[in-house]
Amino acid sequence: MSETELLRLLPPVLRARDFHLYTDGGKRLVDLYQEGGAAVLGHTPPNMLRELKNTASRGLFSALPHPLEKRFVKALSQLFPGRVIRVYASSSSLTGIIEKSDQAPWRPFVDAENSLLVSAAAAPVLIPVLPGLQGGGPFVLAIDPVFAEAHPFPPSDLLSPAFLAVAVRGVYDLIAAALERGNLRYYKINSALKKGGAWRRKGIYLFPKETHNPADWEKLFRRFLEGGFLLPPTPDLPVILPGILSPGEEAKLAGLLADCQV
DSSP: OOHHHHHTTSOOEEEEETTEEEETTSOEEEESSGGGGTTTTOSOOHHHHHHHHHHHHTTTTSOOOOTHHHHHHHHHHHHSTTOEEEEESSGGGGTTTSOGGGEEEEOTTSSSSSTTOOOTTSOSEEEEOOOSSTTOOOEEEEEOHHHHHHSOOOOOOOOOHHHHHHHHHHHHHHHHTHHHHTOOOOHHHHHHHHTOSSEEEETTEEEESSOOOHHHHHHHHHHHHHTTEEOOSSTTSOEEOOSOOOHHHHHHHHHHHHHOOO
16 A cells, blocks of 8 residues: 555544544544654644744745745754755755765654764765654755765755744754653663564664565554554654653553564
């Protein structure tokens, strides 16, 4: 099944709060997908919602020049000091410019000791996975300056200030949350992982230890969904541990991780 077909297995989602989804029929799901990382701070981060409301109330939806462009680059430069920042509406502007081997995603909270680490050995083109408007841009590149000088990257696109307002706030909230969000103490989950099984943990992320195929992932997706947990719709994305789990949810998730093979 495709990613969309797997997500269609969910009942209609009526609302989302923090790291939970509430579906038609009254079922509550723990979100381990988190829109691939766009909801890594939860589905209702108050500061980001306030920025969206304030910007939308001024009618700033059109992609026109706005001071938020510079504010977004300034915020990103705190995460990626020394790197050249480009911001696009989508990845289509980059066709033929960068090879697959030159780029890599960057995710926060991979290293519990240094939650926002950017390794000196990181790929020349980093594609940050940042909190923002789920399902919508912006598409960000953080480029090594030597690499940027040798490759003709197009200038940044004009983007809706409504998108940019949320994205700017998301970066600063990410920085503020580094200590708390990056140091999850889920002892039952850690215990289950230490006993072996199919998963390895890096920070707040879980990755399958072995290769997998779509059919096996579909079975796993269905098993977790029946247990009240939403997995990513593709094994190429990591499972993201929520910032909030009740003791019962943690115990149930630890049991699924121990029992289910990938």
